[in-house]
Amino acid sequence: MKISITPGLCHGHNNCSRLAPDLFELDSGGYAVVRIHSTLPKDLEELAELAAENCPECAIYVENADEHDERNVEDKIS
Secondary structure (H helix, E strand, O other): OOEEEOOOOOOOOOOOHHHHHOOOOEEEEEOHHHHHHHHOHHHHHHHHHHHHOOOOOEEEEEEHHEEEEHHHHHHHOO
């Protein structure tokens, strides 16, 4: 599982950084940034989903390993 934040969608509510400080931190403007850019450890996956569910702007994207693998195959075919 991987997580990302869609640029421009974060409005700085900071629910994610309060719920999952191991996954998110705030930039100098008070907007969330992802702390882990690689595959998440299994013990943090539930927190990633909780943070995404509590983002009022739906700025957090949680990508399952299956989706990531499918996108890589599609990119290689194109």
